[in-house]
Amino acid sequence: GRVRFVFGLDVMASVDQATEGVERVDLDGDGKDPSYIEHRISVWEAALKKREASTGGAPAGEQVTVTLPDGVEKEAICGTTTPMDIAQGISEGLARSALVALVNGQQWDMLRPLEQDCTLKFCDFETLEGKMVFWHSTAHMLGEAMEYKYHGELCIGPPLSDGGFYYDIHLPEGKVVTLKDFKDLENRLTKIAKSSRQFQRMELEKNEALDMFSYNPFKTEIIQELPEGATITAYRDGPFIDLCRGPHIPISNKVKAVMLTKTSQAYWRAKAENASLQRVYGISFPDSKKLTEYKRLLEEAAKRDHRLIAQKQELVMFHEFSPGSAFFLPHGMRIYNTLLDFMKKEYWKRGYDEVNTPNIYDFALWETSGHAQNYRDNMFQFEVEKRDFGLKPMNCPGHCLMFRCRPRSHKELPIRMADFGALHRNELSGTLSGLTRVRRFQQDDAHIFCLPDQVSSEIVSYLEFLKFAYDVFGFTFELELSTRPEKYLGDPQLWDRAESELASALESFTGKKCGEAGGWTLNEGDGAFYGPKIDIKVFDALKRRHQCATVQLDFQLPIRFDLKVRVPHTQKAEASEANGEGEDAEESKSQTELIHPVIIHRAIYGSLER
Secondary structure, eight states: OOOOOOOOOOOGGGGGGGGOOOOOOOOOOSSSOOTTTHHHHHHHHHHHHHHHHHTOOOOOOOOEEOOOTSSSSSETTTOOOHHHHHHHHHHHHHHOOEEEEETTTEOOTTOOOOOEEEEEEEOOTSSHHHHHHHHHHHHHHOOOHHHHHHEEEEOOOOBBSSEEEEEEOOOOOTTTGGGGGHHHHHHHHHHHHTTOOOOEEEEHHHHHHHHTTTTOOHHHHHHHHOOOOEEEEEEEETTTTEEEOOOSBBBBOOOOOOOOOEEEEEEGGOOTSSEEEEEEEEEEESHHHHHHHHHHHHHHHHHHHHHHHHOOOOTTOOOOEEEEEEEOOOOHHHHHHHHHHHHHHHHTTOEEEEEEOSSSHHHHHHHHHHHHTTTTSOOOOETTTEEEEEEEEEEHHHHHHHHTSSOOBGGGGGGEEEEEEEEOOOOGGOBTTTTTTTEEEEEEEEEEOOOOHHHHHHHHHHHHHHHHHHHHOOOOOEEEOOOOOSOOOHHHHHHHHHHHHHHHHHHHHHHHHHSSSEEEEEETTTSSBBBBBBEEEOTTTTEEEEEEEEEEEESSSHHHHTTEEEEEEEEHHHHHTTTTTTHHHHEEEETTTEOOOEEEESSSSSSSSO
């Protein structure tokens, strides 16, 4: 049905501009629109009219119950009441600060009508969800500014978990975005924000989406890859329309301060053989004071740049002959060895066994592990005697070969293999950055082979180990559960089981449920291709997040390598006892069966370099 508008609040002023008679900001100065703007709007308006005709307006729906975090219940009308309505009914202050809603734990536009009984939580800029939506919406405004300035083809424009956003644009050959362009782009972006536009959401049919973005080969490539029947959504604010999952802030004027920070070259889908793109980064805030504080932190960060400190104190050097690979000088090696010694002593106390595995493997190994299908572009590859080999990007396949070298009994488990071997990953040259993003590195990498009923206790033990180590370094950290991505291996039921195990361990360790203050959060769709994971973000002295530790649960690799462990046939024994079969029960207890173990991938430092 029609998008429902909410009036009566200053924050919702001028929402009429999102529909007919949009007041367009003259971003070109000459009044000329990019050639594709008019077509994009006409397809949107035709789709909107089609939906209005099919519904004949939005009739009042059934009454639903909305449960707030404090347990208070509110009545709402299905298909009509929005989270903004609920927020306004509680307080005007809440309605002004809320940027996005969580409906049954899923992010939801503040102006999108509710569809069923649900839980409802509001997120402002002080929450991670609020920040990410705020920056995502600002990325759309940057996209519009770049369209009008350069008349190029937009690609993707996501928010960044460590702050801010970027947008990629494809420009005619030889044309680039420079720092000199930033002032003009910032002015354009600010005009868009001040125009007080509402963000509209629309679900499109695949043919409608292909027509709407027919001028843009990058958007159409994304659409073509979507399966038939997939929900395709686009968002519109004023004349700008973008293919997007959303959600977005309710109105553009919530963005009060913006700064573009850098520009770089990128490749479509991060593959060097694809089209070269221009990437523009920025950050935005709901008030100018926060931008002032951000600029102060940038100045402090420059003083603490580890690349400058490493050079002054003769810790580490880099050379163009080996990009992304650190040369540790004597002073740096003393620090490096101190980190290693600390971890090795803790491993000895906690039942880990150190191993060492080869650096080079036949690609047949990576075919078995799944890395050839899912990670090949990130690996260094070469041919020897007409056989394809690759430098290892991780240790887990080699540890699987070790586990499989002889029969294993349940009495041996858990087996905790620790490996400090050198790893190599073919990171794009544009992403390399000092010690934080390298091509050659070492991890405090370990793999725990355990039984299914040992998973929870092993995860909790790891988290306690992590806390001990991070307390030594004075780190504070956040925990984030990352779930099944779009490209994954294995049975979805095994994934669900693995995610449930990790969630239970997090609740046990923190004493909190997902989303509770001081607990842990959910990062949907960001798991590894072989299993869900818990990512641990640490904070530096300037309160910036960094990814270091991780723990990943893997039911897939033991299946792919056909790893087996012999266990008692307890189910048969219990069934015999239950049937009163006495002697047969005693006999069945001595019987055994082979099952797949579970692998826990874990690191605390992450890479020692980082």
